[in-house]
Amino acid sequence: MxxxxxxxxxxxxxxxxxxxxxxxxxxxxxxxxxxxxxxxxxVPESPFHATIAVVDEDRSQLSARIIDGFQEPYFLKPSYITLSEMDGGMDTGRYTFTLNIPPGFQRDLLAGRRPTIQLNVDATQISQAFSGAGHIQRIIDDEVMEFLRRYRGASATPVQAVVHMAYNPNLxxxxxxxxxxxxxxxxxxxxxxxxxxxxxxxxxxxxxxxxxxxxxxxxxxxxxxxxxxxxxxxxxxxxxxxxxxxxxxxxxxxxxxxxxxxxxxxxxxxxxxxxxxxxxxxxxxxxxxxxxxxxxxxxxxxxxxxxxxxxxxxxxxxxxxxxxxxxxxxxxxxxxxxxxxxxxxxxxxxxxxxxxxxxxxxxxxxxxxxx
Known part of the structure; x- marks a missing residue:
């Protein structure tokens, strides 16, 4: 005791x-x-109010659909800039992402060529850069595939995996x-x-x-x-x-x-x-x-x-x-x-x-x- x-x-x-x-x-x-x-x-799960600027040199229906895909709250309203303004906007930190759609992008895509889009990412914005780049890539892929198919919707596959998230359903x-x-x-x-x-x-x-x-x-x-x-x-x-x-x-x-x-x-x-x-x-x-x-x-x-x-x-x-x-x-x-x-x-x-x-x-x- x-x-x-x-x-x-x-x-x-x-x-x-x-x-x-x-x-x-x-x-x-x-x-x-x-x-x-x-x-x-x-650590954000997705971009939130990320700043993005677009150099649209194609001015086509497809480029407009891609730009319209950047919606709030993931992105702020895209800013239209010229090619000469792109580097300056990145250097001053005004934009986290800049997207350059080249001329003839839609024409080349319909002709079966493989055109490219340039995406510049400000990697100093650590919280937005990595998740945002993947998000932008998905938006571009979805809009291009839907444009080529001429309709929106998921395509049927022979085998479909049904995924159930245990313990954290929404990840x-x-x-x-x-x-x-x-x-x-x-x-x-x-x-x-x-x-x-x-x-x-x-x-x-x-x-x-x-x-x-x-x-x-x-x-x-x-x-x-x-x-x-x-x-x-x-x-x-x-x-x-x-x-x-x-x-x-x-x-x-x-x-x-x-x-x-x-x-x-x-x-x-x-x-x-x-x-x-x-x-x-x-x-x-x-x-x-x-x-x-x-x-x-x-x-x-x-x-x-x-x-x-x-x-x-x-x-x-x-x-x-x-x-x-x-x-x-x-x-x-x-x-x-x-x-x-x-x-x-x-x-x-x-x-x-x-x-x-x-x-x-x-x-x-x-x-x-x-x-």
Whole structure:
């Protein structure tokens, strides 16, 4: 009971220290609100109000149909310019796309030749360039094919594949982006908060006070793990309810309580990692550099951005030791596919085992650094 009381009181002390740190509080609020929203909606699924200019040197029925295909809200009303104005408009950033329809385009097409249309893309407009170029290509292809067939409508094919989109019927990018963002924020914040809590003790000189008190390194570490873990867990629950389900309108078919249980096991591992990094670093800048070196590989290679199956087998095997690999599988299974405990129990078991190993590894390092 005395040990439990020490862990409780030391954890409350950590919460009070965090309450007096406005920078970390602002980071927590931003990471679980605006950061998730911006990551979920930052990459557009299609162009939106993209600026386009057209050099129509053909002045034919087909060129007019192609230009009429650029409709709002995907594109602003196309601007008619001359060939000499095209480079200037791109250089000054007035147009993201410029389309040059050459003279005799319709005549050459009807004669069976293969005329070309020049499309210039301002690749510095990253959010619009890549999705917009593909969108323009589809518009041109559709209008040309319909013009040659003399009617609008899909042509009959011998075999037709009926596609059913499971779990995300409309392929809404923000659904995947929001879940991936909250997984990343949970990992990042838990490591930062626990590492910063240990470094704060060293910078403020309170670590010496703890050493002369009747508390053990196990109690010190347990207090930091549970207090910072509770903060991240609470922020996760609020963000899931009000930002992801409310603001972004992402449906959650699975059990929120089961997901939060998985978050708890994941936090057990990542907060221990934060303690370990806090023993290695001597200042907050050093902690930040260590976290960057570790966090980026964890996010990229855990399967949150690209499927693990597309990675080399050696990388897949190595990443099985990372808690993020199992947490990403668990989060996607519950929040996308509505999986229950009977499906995700291997990930829960793996997180518990990895968290235990990380906890005692960090505890051993903490004992050495304190003595």
């Amino acid at each position: 005395r040990k439990l009381s020490n862990i409780l009181q030391l954890g409350i002390k950590e919460l009070r220290s965090l309450y007096r740190d406005p920078a970390l509080l602002l980071l927590i609020v931003y990471s679980f609100t605006l950061s998730i929203y911006s990551q979920a909606t930052g 809404v990018q923000s659904w995947f982006g929001a879940i991936n963002a909250i997984v990343s924020q949970i990992t990042m914040l838990s490591i930062i908060l626990t590492g910063a809590a240990l470094i704060r003790e060293r910078e403020h000189g309170t670590i010496e006070h703890l050493l002369v008190m009747p508390v053990t390194p196990f109690e010190i570490m347990s207090a930091k793990v549970w207090s910072m873990g509770v903060v991240v867990l609470l922020a996760t629950a609020l963000s899931l309810r009000f930002v992801i389900e409310g603001w972004l309108a992402v449906p959650i078919p699975g059990s929120t309580l089961l997901f939060l249980g998985g978050v708890t096991l994941h936090l057990f591992a990542t907060t221990s990692m934060g303690i370990f990094f806090g023993t290695l670093a001597r200042s907050m800048p050093q902690l930040g550099l260590l976290i960057i070196l570790v966090l980026l590989p964890l996010q990229i290679l855990s399967g949150g951005m690209t499927p693990r199956e597309s990675m080399p087998v050696l990388v897949q095997d190595i990443m099985l030791a990372a808690p993020t690999t199992h947490f990403v599988e668990l989060a996607q299974a519950i929040l996308f596919r509505g999986a229950g405990a009977s499906v995700v129990w291997p990930q829960l078991l793996a997180l518990a085992a990895i968290g235990t190993a990380f906890f005692f590894g960090a505890l051993s390092r903490l004992r050495k650094s304190l003595h």
